[in-house]
Amino acid sequence: MSILKNLGAGTRNGLVPMLSKEMRSRTRGWRSPVLLTVYLGLMSGGTVAFLWLNLDKNNYIYPNVGLSFYGILIFGLVLLLSFIAPAVAAGAISGERERRTYDLLLVTRASLTGIVLGKWLASVAYLLFLVLAALPVMAVVFLFGGIPPADMFMGVLVCMLTGLGYGALGLCLSAVIKRSQAATIVSLVLVFLLIFGTLVVAGITAGGSNYAEPQYSGEPNFELPGIPWYVFMSPLSALADAMPGAGDISPGRGIPLISSVMNELMQQFQPRLMREYAMKMGYSYSSAYPVSAAGGEKNKPKGLAAWPYWARFALNQVILTLLSLVIAIAAITPRKPWHAWRARRRTAGARAGGS
């Protein structure tokens, strides 16, 4: 009981002061307003450019302009957050080392878990602040209509999940690499690979696997092949669920690139014969959601394959977050437990030898 109490107190002693200090620091100085200005400038600039290109032509508004606008906006927001999150977190722990404040923290009653959680939550809070700051820009979508609030909520959720996971990744690299600049560069490269590299690798793999496309034998006893799990490390895959009409043949329509990339991937991974059969059986081939239970229960996607894209992305982000935080805590532990154990054993051995 006292161990749990100590653990809780240590975590609180790390989390509360660290969170409040980080949030105070982030709102002071010139960096924060400059970053916010650039961020909102990009969002607003994009919005103005889009409206100028789409509305000023013949004073005619296309019916799907709201959808296209929302797609571009959410795509831009996710990309921005994907790169801001690790960049913000990558200096969190290495900065303590570089500033030489690291030892001063370690000798306090704050636990390492509390310190890491405080740092991570501070960067997450900052990202939430950025998402909230962008809401007025997103509200322009409602001028045109066509986007249900649930889909917009899903878009914001994907943004936040992106921030949580990639922020934790940046924090982890900050603890492991020890230098802010190197940690920032590595985290940005990794995030780039996670966003785009996963899709490219999946596309290449699928291209290769087409040669071994199984032939339809006439019996409906095949398993629907799934999209590889690593595709859902990319927030772009989850964005397909953040758009209206995700259940039809074109997931993520309205979002630049996503629609074509996801469709291409699914066509590659789910060969034509299978797709046709699946359509007959009442499945939407473009989505993991079964749209009808009619025909062949055993052909329904099972397990993770039955999860919607955003849920699979959320699962990956939660795993990435937990793994990153655990590695970060392990990396900043100055006294590895096995070192203390080894020292005690050696000392006991030396004493026994001496007596």
Next chain:
Amino acid sequence: MIITRGLIKKYGRVMALQGLDLEVPEGSVYGFIGQNGAGKTTTLRILAGLLIPEEGRAEVAGRDVLRDPRGIREVVGYMPDFFGVYDDLRVGEYLLFYAAAYGIRGEVARKLRDDLLELVELGHKRDAFVDTLSRGMQQRLCLARSLIHDPQVLLLDEPASGLDPLARVEMREILRELCRMGKTIIISSHILSELADLCTHVGMIREGRLLRQGPLSDMLAGDRVRKFILRCNGPVEAAVAIIEGWPGAGILSKAVNQVEFRLSGDPGDIAALLREIVGSEAQVVHFAQTEQSLEDTFIQLAREVNGA
């Protein structure tokens, strides 16, 4: 209050500590003396719970550094040799941040902040940003930080390094005040003259081994080797020749009409040497024993170790 037995610490192939045995009595101000790289910082980091030795035992206020790291944090206040500050925090916020990290919050923390700022004479800087403070002020702020949880033991690693003379005097006065408050303090330094004014006990370390430790008075008075100065009305060459040939004597420094030397032996040996010099061509006008400093003792011990 602090005991270490057979501490061994390696960094790769370099042995930082080679079986260090320390004993620091309760309420003492213990000067930890050694050259750069002697193992002072490593020892203090082990006592603060930041490093684990390869072998050996260390206890601070009855708590084992290997078995009870949490307990060590309760009783130890640590001030590293190089430290940073959060430059975007104000002085008062800086102390409140560390108070919260020690689990002290609310009115108690605010009262503690004000008291500590008064103690280190930074009360008037409470709302200033930390990065606007001078180096000496930042050192004092860091000292206040290390006192925030009222530790029994203070580990100060080179607390006066980089300070101007006035700031050093201020730091010394604060340390005296802490000593009066009953804290046990270990101060590591290689500026020995500073420690002599402040310490009650001294330990000398070299290449990870303790050369000698004990009360300061014993360290200075207990030496068999004494230092003398001799001035002549004219060249001192004749006197120098006699000293150089005298058993147990050695020249420390030499000028045109003055020579400083050390001599081991009893008063009879000193009288015999003086008689020999006066009987020579040297026209002696001044002969006196100079005060043995901590520095002399350390150099002498280091020479003995080298000789051995």
